[in-house]
Amino acid sequence: MTDLPSLLILTFSPIRSDPRVLKQVELFKGRYRVSTCAYGAAPDGVDEHFALPEDSRAWPSDKVGLVSRQYGKVYDGLPAVRAARAILPKGRFDIILANDLNTLPLALDLEPILGVHSDLHEFAPREKEDNLKWRLFIAPFMRWLCSRYLSMAASVTTVSQGIADEYLKDYGTKTGVVTNAAPYAEGTVRPVGEKVRLIHSAAGQRYRKLENFIEAMKDAPDWLTLDMIVMPNEPDYVLELKAQAAAVPSITFRDPVPYRELVATLSEYDVSVVFLPPTNFNLKNALPNKFFEAVQARIGLIIGPSPAMVDLVDQYGLGAITDDFSPESLRRTLYALTPEQIASWKQSADRAARPLSAEAQVRVWAQSIDRIAGLA
Template structure:
């Protein structure tokens, strides 16, 4: 019998690399109904589109009041996107329900019936945006309640790395497995270096808190060998923050802004550069324990890597000799580390990325999901 799988994600899956890979893997296991913002992603047999204007958290006046009064069951169920998703799902039955991020867990358990729920927590849910005061005061207690209430009831839990998996296991007593944000192995070779040049590149979201200003300031302080190209997804602010970054770069002709590139096309686009760069201060637990998509995109692009310190990324950079780790998180730290790189070192780091690319691809992670689906849906004897 073909498995019927429901995948809930309060994101636009077509712009969400992790969930895109997840849906592709699930589609090899059965028919997949996706519930999300945006249009149908590849691999979906049926798609139920939630209007993008509907928030996935209880941001209405009654919802905010419910959060403030700690009436979490009622408040969570009244989030506009949750209500709409519930209407779209209706009374359909499934053999497995997959919830992406904590905000989808209550709905997943509500509609699952007797089917098992697999929770993909992505990162550490209780502190997703705890650097924002309103989020910290109102949403963090709700997210903690969701985890405490629904994770022990879930048949399977996955997250992005070992450090965060340990947190879930220790705080909520649930067995948590790791599915990294690694992409598929790409048939690329390291691009040749250009004499006298080190081409830096960064890809990601143009949202405050990502320390992008420090990256721009670092490059402005570097010598003429260095250039920086930025492939940034504009935020929902209409591109206002993206424009502030362009203003920060000023007339510096060694810093270039590009349109965002589709996740599938990103490694091939980045392949023409030399060093993938990222510096993120540990303002939240997720920042401190980061292992982001872009790390794996840089590896598949066969780039050297320069990151700020973090247990997960620093370990992989060291183990595979992929590049360098800065001493801290300032523009000065980044400038210092980059200025010490030689063209010969960068070339070797790029070759090391080529060697590590198979191990740091999604093949292992896809096998974890397939094994979990089989285990969770196998008839119990």
């Protein structure tokens, strides 16, 4: 076991509830000596874990440093970076897999023997571009991180081709793609019942415009229902949504389920509605977990005209695409559903489950890390 190369998987996220990072752990444990550094308890099966304090923020709050563009000082002052430096040994790991842009400078500073792979979960310079303060103060910091550090990574991956293309265009960084595909799950296609059951799960954030669902489901026919799983990211906003939905009997809010139970839960439904208005660049180019989880659950999909999702829906015949991102367009698509159409989508999802599984995607990570280790 000690002859295996050592790999640190570094993330400023709660690792046990981060599906993308957990896929990295599953892929590499047993093939490398895997250490992790993250918030929360160790994921199952790792050799070593460095727990970050829960209150160590990973986002900048040094207003003076941001305004004066002292970005090195801003980064070094991030509580998560300071906490990680206090517990992580320098020069001990062969390879570091750095998740998200805000871990990359730290990973390089830790001087791994063979190199750093950077996995970027968003296009960082435009992550919250719908927020004026973010555009004015945080975006320049993110652009500085990209310009200064991306070229120092041995290899880079991200979540969709549109985001990969943007990193190449803006920073000259060749970026591979590992989608947020769900692990392959054995499943069967369930028949459509008398009522068509829709499901939507989302972070409860105002910029996602979840009120569109409430507007679309007003006066829904009796045969159509929508369940919503909304995380309380912005509690006031979620309360507003629930108040608005109180007058719409076709909508029910249900509690979140553990990630390991999610695909089984989704399989109880007929169609997942993955409708993401492009309020910022990353949402426009999104190819989210929920898309792939619906495929593994063998249910249909209704999406807006988001380019990355459109390509896969068209290629595999997985569902319907609305004309635009308006509530009216969503309503027209929902009310036109037929059991025969949904049954066809479910069969298509069953055929697509293996090619669109995480197992097919994570090979890109394996190739990247093996190349750094000299094993490829």
